[in-house]
Amino acid sequence: MSRSQIIYVLAILATGSLIVIGIFAASRKPQDLSQPIEFSHRIHAGDNQIACLYCHTGAIRSTAAGVPPVATCYECHRLVKLKSPEIMKVLKYWETKQPISWVRIHALPNHVYFSHKRHVLGGIACQSCHGDVQLVDRVSQQAPLTMGWCLQCHEQRGAPRECETCHK
Amino acid sequence: MTDSLNRRNFLKLVGLSGVASTVGCGTPPSRKLISLVMPSEEIVPGEAIWYATTCRECLSGCGMRVRTREGRVTKVEGNPEHPISQGGLCIRGQASLQGLYNPDRIQSPFRRNANGTIEPLGWAEAESQLADRLSALENTADRNKIVFLSGHNGDTLDRLIRQWMTALHSEHYLIYEPFSLVTIKEANRIAFGRAEVPDYSIAEADYLLSFGADFLETWLSPVGFSRGFAAIRNYREDRRGKIVQVEPRLSLTGANADEWVSLQPGTEMWIALAMARYIVTEGLSVELPPAEIRRLGILLEPYSSNRASSVTQVPEETIERLATEFAGASAGLAIGGGVAVTGDNATATQVAINLLNHVTGRVGQTIRFDRSFQVPDTAGLSALRGLVDSINRGEVEVLFIHHTNPIFNLPPDLGFSAALQKVPLVVSFSSFSDETTDLAHLVLPDHTPLEQWGDFRPAAGVHSLMQPAMNPVFDTRSTGDVLLELAKQMGGDVAEAFQVQTFQDYLKDAWKQTYGEVAGEDFENFWQESLLRGGIWPSRSSGMESQSVDRRARVGLLPQIFDFPFPPAPTKGPAEFFLHAYPSSRYYDGRGANKPWLHEIPDPITNVVWDSWVEVHPETARQLNVVEGDLLHVESAVGHVEAPVYIYEGVRPDTVAIPIGLGHESYGRYAKDRGSNPSVLLPVAADPLSGTQVWSGSKVKISKTGRRSELVRTDGSRTDLDRGFSRIIPLSALTATAVPSEEVHHQEPEHESLSMYPPHDHKDYRWGMAINLSSCTGCGACVAACYAENNVPVVGKELIARGRHMAWIRIERYMENVSATPDIRFSPMMCQQCDNAPCEPVCPVYATMHSSDGLNVQVYNRCVGTRYCSNNCPYKVRTFNWFDYQFPEPLHLQLNPDVSVRSKGIMEKCTFCIQRIREGKDHAKDEGRLVRDGEVVPACAQSCPTQAIVFGNLLDPNSTVSKLADQQHGYRVLEELNTKPAITYLPRIKRI
Known part of the structure; x- marks a missing residue:
């Protein structure tokens, strides 16, 4: 074999192995969206009409909406549905004073500045970005959360469209 | 396959592999959302929480506010309400964050075995072992063999250590600080009978005469004095004050002065005395009793301008002009300090400066004994020599070392390092492994100041608080808590001496005792308000200031002063140079050397980064035939260092200057084996009157090694080449109506209207x-x-x-x-x-x-x-x-x-x-x-x-x-x- 043929073969081998690695990486399980507790937004926000801000208190005063402290769950569930296996999980977190490690569904890249407060105070319904969470048991990402998608709305509503509004 | 791998095919392959390797890459945002357990009014994710505390990077005690986000400290800033720092914070204060998060912190307690191996310990084990060991020292005589050596501590921690040592029946609690202010205290005791460091009203002065005091860098309270400096330097009432810096090497402070008086190192005393003499003999002094004038005349007789000029090499006219200017200033102020004034005549120099201030009526005017700085009585070199002697006599059984690194700062000839190895048990509370901690048998790492409770009194009436701004980063424990735990485990009368479980309670109790009356009924409320504010001090609007209008506070000369024996002038051999080892505004005494920002930010004068150097006058450099970056061998009677040359007109031809702070053999990845430590050149010498360490005045020989070590500087050129960047x-x-074009800069007529682009609109x-x-x-x-x-x-x-x-x-x-x-x-x-x-x-x-x-x-x-x-x-x-x-x-x-x-x-x-x-x-x-x-x-x-x-x-x-x-x-x-x-x-x- 000539030198160039050897190089060719080596290059193909290298490429092949990279493709294998790539496929392996791509075929990683899609993100498991199951939560540590089978919490149902439908029951809370839908059937029982609990306001979003009752639990996600940060949404109106901070950039982050936040997840409720275990104490908020316990407030009701010290009395409500104590026999449910999922609620027993909550009570266990409360008794052991452990935080709940939820799986994040809506995530923005680190270089994006997004303030829940500004949007909530601006009258944007939570559902505009998060979908009809009050209708589903398990939340999944409905909106693409891409820059184009953000800008579309900013344009319609006459919101600022400067780079530094969102890029940090 | 005849064709070779052509460019086209190659690119195809590369492109394909590129696609393959990017699949699945990219850092996704965090996929966890962790809840709190309990709701907190304070913590709102996404919002910063600020805590007031006190900076402990030097002895100034500036007030600080700490920004935290989601439970971690991200920034420190000056506390605008604090009377010392007034909102500013220096470079070292800013870098305190990198002490907190230093990757080389000691992360948990450990024991160093006889063969040098390190054995990690749990806190419970470490504390019980130590308590047993201390309990084993049964009688009072043995207990007195316990020594506690510490840096300057905050008030309540200091009190706890004293109480703890007393309960243990030991009298040996020593405070060591490399840069001591005890000389000022001692000189004020000698001259005025007041062993205090007064407040210097730099902001009110219109003529500041500084004998070596680097008041913008490390001396006493640099942040507070910087504010005063700005007041002098700025235009007020058609005038602008004058700053004169008297020192052998032009410091950053000197670089900001209006006049630099370069004098032979160690002769500052002569200038002060000659000025005082000139003022008294020429009748320029304030009104003083005739008897005092007469006796001062006799005391100052030997210090004629002429003689002082030959000793100091400062022209006679300069001395007399300075004297006339100083006496004529409406608010003059003479200060002395910094390493320039740490020779074996340090206290005598301060006494001379006191005389100068006295004859011009500055005491009570710009020098305020009614509001003094709180400066600890530190053990000088003499006391440490005493400690080394007692160790060598076998009189030290247990040595506690807390936040001090004497092996790095003391002259090696003192034998501290060798002595330390003879102590049966050395316990270190250090947060970092440094030269001293590396010799400890038991290391019980303390929190850093941002993680712990404490308090600090920088000046009379100002009592700052320290509070933890976050949970400890590592498995460390506050030394106060460790001491209380040891006392508890030892039982008996030692345990009975303490009523509290934690240092936080001890601190609160101490405040209750001090401020119980001020606080009134609701101490808890007072405590919370003090924590929010950062401490307690007289507010600028309150009447506390006006109560002490008696600025003079009856401070007069003591009669003994007229017999004060001023020491003779220093001498130097012909082939020798004076060594001027000076504290760096970045590294202080060396404790800043483990913080990468302080290395990365260039030295303000030389603009050198990540290195130390030896400053040489251009004339000396010519004689030695060296250029910047040539390694120079600097040798004293006791040791030698090598450092690259930096050529600087601001150092006298008979002097070489080396910054203090680098040359560590330990102290983490950023400090170790970087630069050189001038302490090794210092002889074991102390100022006889105060016992403090002598930093200046040693003589060295210098020679070229022929090797090079490039200095990395960030400045492109030394001057601005008349471009008018800095005018x-x-x-x-300012007072005239038209601006005279005193300096001609590279300037062209403005072309306001010419632009290729339309102007920008700005809305709000x-x-x-x-x-x-x-x-x-x-x-x-x-x-x-x-x-x-x-x-x-x-x-x-x-x-x-x-x-x-x-x-x-x-x-x-x-x-x-x-x-x-x-x-x-x-x-x-x-x-x-x-x-x-x-x-x-x-x-x-x-x-x-x-x-x-x-x-x-x-x-x-x-x-x-x-x-x-x-x-x-x-x-x-x-x-x-x-x-x-x-x-x-x-x-x-x-x-x-x-x-x-x-x-x-x-x-x-x-x-x-x-x-x-x-x-x-x-x-x-x-x-x-x-x-x-x-x-x-x-x-x-x-x-x-x-x-x-x-x-x-x-x-x-x-x-x-x-x-x-x-x-x-x-x-x-x-x-x-x-x-x-x-x-x-x-x-x-x-x-x-």
């Missing part, structure tokens, strides 16, 4: 800055603040040498003239946020854009790294990420979540702290108004001890920045390029 105007220009804001060069001292606090706020990476010496420094703001230093009237200029340089920004039109991808607020914004994830913008920037303020820079754990915890961490291939620059602007606008919008003047303060402006940087909205004609920017003498750098910068510089005012 000076005479005072007369155009952000701008005014930088007052009369106030800027070049200290670099702003640079450190910027590193902390904006996640600016540290790149290290090698990359800086290749021009890859990442600082967003730099202090340009121009040595226009180093002489008796020094003209060394400092000016902060950062993105000028031009309205006609040259960077913007050249970006092919619109990554740098003009915002409607007049900012040049940089969109990181749009940037493709062409670097065209940087090439087109005339100010050279854009920096490029050549690599993905690392923040070694746990330094990454300091990163500000409001600012992106930039990756490889991205251009970046100063944003005017856009995250703070955004936050300010957010608050304003909540209240339906515009941002108020002063509501948004960028990190650099916040930290500036002299408030040289003012930020605000240029569209608001009433904003402070608008008023400053409109001043007639303000200028914009490279204005002739028609870049329309948003930063206006106000020239330094020359005193004429």
Whole structure:
């Protein structure tokens, strides 16, 4: 074999192995969206009409909406549905004073500045970005959360469209 | 297969493999959302929480506010309410974050076995072992063999240690600080019978005569004094004060003075005495009793200007002129300190300065004994020699070492290191492994100051609190808590001496005892308010100041002073040089050497990074035939070091100067084996009157080694080549109607109307800055603040040498003239946020854009790294990420979540702290108004001890920045390029 043929073969081998690695990486399980507790937004926000801000208190005063402290769950569930296996999980977190490690569904890249407060105070319904969470048991990402998608709305509503509004 | 691998095929293959390797890459945002267990009124995810505390990087005790986000400290700032620092914070205070998050911190307790191996211990085990060991020392005589050696502690911790040692029946509690202020106390005791360090009203002085005191860098209270310095240097009532610095090597403080009196090292006393004599004999003194005048005349008789001139090598006329000026000043002030005044005549020099102040009536005027600094009685070299002797006699059974590193700072000949190895048990509370801790048998790491409770009294009436701003980063424990636990475990009368379980309770009880009356019924409320404020002090508006109007406070000369034996003048052999080892404004006594920011930010005078050097006068360099970077061998009678030459006109030809702080053999990755430690050149000598360590006056021989060690500097040239970057105007220009063109700069007529682009519209804001060069001292606090706020990476010496420094703001230093009237200029340089920004039109991808607020914004994830913008920037303020820079754990915890961490291939620059602007606008919008003047303060402006940087909205004609920017003498750098910068510089005012 000539030198160039050897190089060719080596290059193909290298490429092949990279493709294998790539496929392996791509075929990683899609993100498991199951939560540590089978919490149902439908029951809370839908059937029982609990306001979003009752639990996600940060949404109106901070950039982050936040997840409720275990104490908020316990407030009701010290009395409500104590026999449910999922609620027993909550009570266990409360008794052991452990935080709940939820799986994040809506995530923005680190270089994006997004303030829940500004949007909530601006009258944007939570559902505009998060979908009809009050209708589903398990939340999944409905909106693409891409820059184009953000800008579309900013344009319609006459919101600022400067780079530094969102890029940090 | 006959054809070879042609270019086309090769590219196909490469392209394919590229696709393959990118699949599944990219760092996703965190996929965890962790709840709190209990709701907290305080903690709102996404919002910062601030805690007031006290900086413990030196002895000044500046008030600090600590910003935390989601439970971790991300930034420290000066506390604007604090009377000492008044909102400013120095470079070392800013870098205290890197002490907290230092990757080389001792993370948990351990024991060092006889064979040198390290055995990790749990806290319970470590404490019980130590308690047993202490309990084994049964009788009082044995208990007295316990020694506690510590740096200067806060008040209540100091009290606890004293009480603990007393309960153990030991009398040996020693405080060691390398830079002692005891000489001032001792001299005031000798002269006035007041063993105190008075307050120096620098802000009120119009003539400041400093004998070596580096009051802008390390001496006494640099941040507070910087504010006073700005008051002198700025124009007030048609005048501007004068600062005269008397020292053998022009320090940063000297570089900011109006006059530099270069004298033979160690002869400051002679100048002060000759001035006092001239003032008394010429009848320039204030009214003094005739008997006192007569006796002073006799005491000062030997110190004629003529004799003083021959000893000090300062011209007679200069001494007499200074005396006349000083006596004639309406509010003169003479101070002495710094390493220049740490010879074996240190106390005598301070006594001489006291006499000078006395005869001119400054005591009670600018020197205020009614509000003194709280300075500890530190053990000097004499006391440490005593300790070494007792160790050698076998009189020390257990030695506790707390926050001090004597092996690094003491002259090696004292034998402290050898003695330490003879002590049966050495217990260290150090947070870092350093030269001293490396010899300890048991290491019980303390919290860093940002993680612990405590208090500190910097000055009379000012009592600052320290509170933990976050949970401990590592498995460390506060020394106060450890001592209380040991007492409990030892039982008996030792345990009975303490009623409390934790140091926090001990502190609170101590405050209750002191302030029970002030607090009244509701102590808890008083305590909470004090914590919020950062301590307790008389408010500026309260009547506490006026109660003590008796400034003179009956401070007069003691009769014994007239017999005071002033020592003779120092001498030096012909082939010898004086060694001037001086504290670095970045490393202090060496404790800053483990903080990467302090290495990365250049030294203000030399602009050298990551290194130490030996300063040599150009004439001496010529004689030795050395150039910058040549390694010089510096040898004293007791030791030698090698360091690269830095040629500096600001050091006398008969003197060489080496900064203190580097040359560590331990102390973590950033400090170890870097630079050289001048302490090894020092003889074991103490000032006989105060017992303090002698730093100055030793003699050395220097020789060329023939080897080189390149110094890495950040300055392109020493002067500004008449480009007018940093300007000076005479005072007369301000009072006269027209501005005389005293300095001709490279300037072209303005072409206001000529622009290829239409002007920008600004709706509500155009952000701008005014930088007052009369106030800027070049200290670099702003640079450190910027590193902390904006996640600016540290790149290290090698990359800086290749021009890859990442600082967003730099202090340009121009040595226009180093002489008796020094003209060394400092000016902060950062993105000028031009309205006609040259960077913007050249970006092919619109990554740098003009915002409607007049900012040049940089969109990181749009940037493709062409670097065209940087090439087109005339100010050279854009920096490029050549690599993905690392923040070694746990330094990454300091990163500000409001600012992106930039990756490889991205251009970046100063944003005017856009995250703070955004936050300010957010608050304003909540209240339906515009941002108020002063509501948004960028990190650099916040930290500036002299408030040289003012930020605000240029569209608001009433904003402070608008008023400053409109001043007639303000200028914009490279204005002739028609870049329309948003930063206006106000020239330094020359005193004429």
